[in-house]
Amino acid sequence: MLTDTKVRNANPRDDGKALLLTDGRHGLALRVRKRKSGGSAKSWIQQLRDSEGKRTYMGLGSYPVVSLREARETAIANLARVHRGEEVRTRQKSTASGNAPTFADAYEAYMAQREFGSSTTERQWNREPRNYLLPAIGKMRITEIAQKDIVAILKQPQDDRDGQILWTSKPAVADRLLVYVRKIFGSLVASEQLEGSPVSADIRNAFPDRPKRPDDPYNAVPVGAMPEAMAAIINFEKATTRPTQRPSKPMTMRKLAAVFTILTAARTIETREAHWAQLDVEQARWRLHGENMKEREAHNVPLPAQALAIAAATAAVPWRKYRGEPKGLLFSESAGDGNGKLLPENALLNLIQKDCGLVDEDGEPATMHGFRSSFSMWAAENGYDSELREVALSHRVRGAVKGAYMRSDLYEPRRKMMQEWADFCLSSVDEPSALRALYDKIAAGA
Numbered sequence: 001m002l003t004d005t006k007v008r009n010a011n012p013r014d015d016g017k018a019l020l021l022t023d024g025r026h027g028l029a030l031r032v033r034k035r036k037s038g039g040s041a042k043s044w045i046q047q048l049r050d051s052e053g054k055r056t057y058m059g060l061g062s063y064p065v066v067s068l069r070e071a072r073e074t075a076i077a078n079l080a081r082v083h084r085g086e087e088v089r090t091r092q093k094s095t096a097s098g099n100a101p102t103f104a105d106a107y108e109a110y111m112a113q114r115e116f117g118s119s120t121t122e123r124q125w126n127r128e129p130r131n132y133l134l135p136a137i138g139k140m141r142i143t144e145i146a147q148k149d150i151v152a153i154l155k156q157p158q159d160d161r162d163g164q165i166l167w168t169s170k171p172a173v174a175d176r177l178l179v180y181v182r183k184i185f186g187s188l189v190a191s192e193q194l195e196g197s198p199v200s201a202d203i204r205n206a207f208p209d210r211p212k213r214p215d216d217p218y219n220a221v222p223v224g225a226m227p228e229a230m231a232a233i234i235n236f237e238k239a240t241t242r243p244t245q246r247p248s249k250p251m252t253m254r255k256l257a258a259v260f261t262i263l264t265a266a267r268t269i270e271t272r273e274a275h276w277a278q279l280d281v282e283q284a285r286w287r288l289h290g291e292n293m294k295e296r297e298a299h300n301v302p303l304p305a306q307a308l309a310i311a312a313a314t315a316a317v318p319w320r321k322y323r324g325e326p327k328g329l330l331f332s333e334s335a336g337d338g339n340g341k342l343l344p345e346n347a348l349l350n351l352i353q354k355d356c357g358l359v360d361e362d363g364e365p366a367t368m369h370g371f372r373s374s375f376s377m378w379a380a381e382n383g384y385d386s387e388l389r390e391v392a393l394s395h396r397v398r399g400a401v402k403g404a405y406m407r408s409d410l411y412e413p414r415r416k417m418m419q420e421w422a423d424f425c426l427s428s429v430d431e432p433s434a435l436r437a438l439y440d441k442i443a444a445g446a
Contacts, residue, residue, distance in 0.1 A: 002030060007068050012040045023068075026075035030063065041112045044071040048082055059191075065101065065109040100193070103145060103184075104138035110184050128173060129180050132156075132166070142188055147198050150181055151206045167207045178203070219360035220370035223378045227428035229366075232356045233258050234429055251351075256310050257331040258348045261368060263307045263422045265375040265392055268368045272343050274330040276315070284308050284415075288394070299394040302415035304422035375421060384417055392417065 001024045012034035013019045019032040027047035032040055044060035060066060060074050101109070107129055116122035136153050137145055154167045154174050161169035166177075178199070185197035221229045233255055261271040270288060278287050286301035303311070314330055332340030348368050352358045358366040372393055379389045392414050 001025070002028075002068055004068055007042070007063060010040075010042065023072065023075075026072065026079050028060075028071060028075040043113065044074075046075050046078060048078060062109045062112040065105050065112070100141040100143040102138065103140055103142055104134055106142055106184055106188055106193075107134065107138075110187050113187075124176060125180065128176060132173070132177055133180065142185075142194060145198050147200060147203060147206075150178075150199055150203065153177070154207065165208075168210050171210055218369040218373055219362075219364045219366050220373035220377070221358055221366045222361045223374055223381060226374055226378070226425050229352075229356075229358050230259065230262065230425045231428045232358065233352065236351075236356050253314075253331055253333050254343065254347050254351050256314065257343060258351055258368070260307050260310045260331070261348065262371045262375075263304055263310075263425060264301050264418070265372050265421070266301065267372070267394075268348055271331060271348075272345075276328060276330055279303075279311055279330070281308065281312070300411060302411060302418045304419040306422045306426060378421060378424065379417060382420070388413055388417060 002021060006021070007030055010019065010021060010030060010032045012032050021030045021032065023029060029045050029047070031043050031045050034040055042063040044063065044066055046058055046060055048058070058078070060071050063071075066074075111125065114125070116125065132153060137149050140149070154177065155165045157163045158166055158169050167174045181199055182197065185194065185199060188194040189197055236251075236255065257271055260266075261268060264271075264286065274286070279285070280287065284303040284305075286303055288299040288301065311330060329340030329342065331343055333343065334341045352368065353365040360366050360370065376389050376393065379392070380386075388410055391410050
């Protein structure tokens with residue numbers, strides 16, 4: 001028989017299969033499974049037999065939103081209905097406001113069952129609802145929440161945006177908040193806890209129009225200025241308060257991460273989440289799995305010699321020295337849980353904009369994503385065809401003919417192209433001394 005302690009301490013099996021712990025009565029069991037993003041998800045299920053002896057299984061909710069005591073009470077009630085010949089439903093509709101769960105409970109239940117394709121998405125789901133939704137509607141019953149409550153959240157003035165409302169000042173966050181709300185209420189409707197979602201399809205009509213975005217939001221450093229831009233990144237040194245103070249380890253790691261991202265034409269998130277396990281050093285290959293990619297397709301990146309040297313240098317950081325083979329995050333400022341800690345989300349952007357002052361041809365601050373545009377323009381100017389450029393940027397090539405053409409991956413032609421790109425980018429840098437200085441700082445723990 002289960003106890004509260006057993007339920008609380010239950011862990012999934014090491015082989016990844018779900019663990020089933022039976023309560024020994026009423027057909028009740030706790031299902032414990034491992035989430036792809038880490039941790040475990042626990043939910044209650046009940047096995048019943050109908051009048052013909054056929055077995056059926058039904059969910060009774062997730063733990064800890066539904067406690068052991070509540071799951072037993074529901075299981076007993078379901079068994080009694082079966083004996084009376086009545087229909088058993090997975091969960092009773094929450095028609096009475098006082099019996100309905102709060103939005104905070106619904107959010108936690110949804111998170112317990114949700115699996116995430118990337119750590120960035122998981123962090124957003126963990127952070128943004130807690131920052132914006134729960135303070136406003138977390139204690140409200142799900143049956144009490146109306147669309148006007150959601151509208152009020154998205155119209156809140158933002159102190160860090162000169163009082164502009166959330167909808168117009170932080171459009172990406174506002175759009176994600178709508179996604180969170182729709183998915184949570186959608187799961188409540190699917191589980192028959194609600195008759196319908198309070199968020200209508202035309203909720204956007206309740207907000208003012210947003211300012212139009214520029215045609216190219218990813219300001220790119222001009223191709224001709226790339227060698228000087230790379231030299232600026234590598235040679236930048238943050239001002240110190242004492243003459244004898246060494247450059248900070250975080251700044252050194254960020255510079256290496258920025259150079260690595262540019263030389264491989266990667267997305268910033270791909271570099272931030274890069275693991276040693278993805279690298280094939282002998283083949284100079286960076287293997288990105290589909291779940292980590294925007295297009296959800298695996299991508300192999302040929303590493304130019306300079307990028308491979310940067311990766312090798314990060315293996316010498318002190319917290320990795322005594323752990324045998326390199327492991328964990330490729331670029332990390334601290335050991336974290338032993339596998340490293342992600343670089344801050346805007347660390348590389350702040351480096352190139354605030355510290356190095358890199359700009360596009362109109363004098364606007366450059367962006368890390370803009371370097372992908374710089375690479376594409378350089379490749380076009382140097383005679384590389386569009387399909388090769390698109391594959392290098394991990395873009396999906398459209399069309400049946402192009403799709404068939406692309407099945408080869410074009411890896412060897414891309415290897416040559418990426419090495420020439422790296423040589424061009426670093427043509428204004430004295431590589432043996434400038435890059436070696438960065439490697440030595442990493443090895444020394446600077």
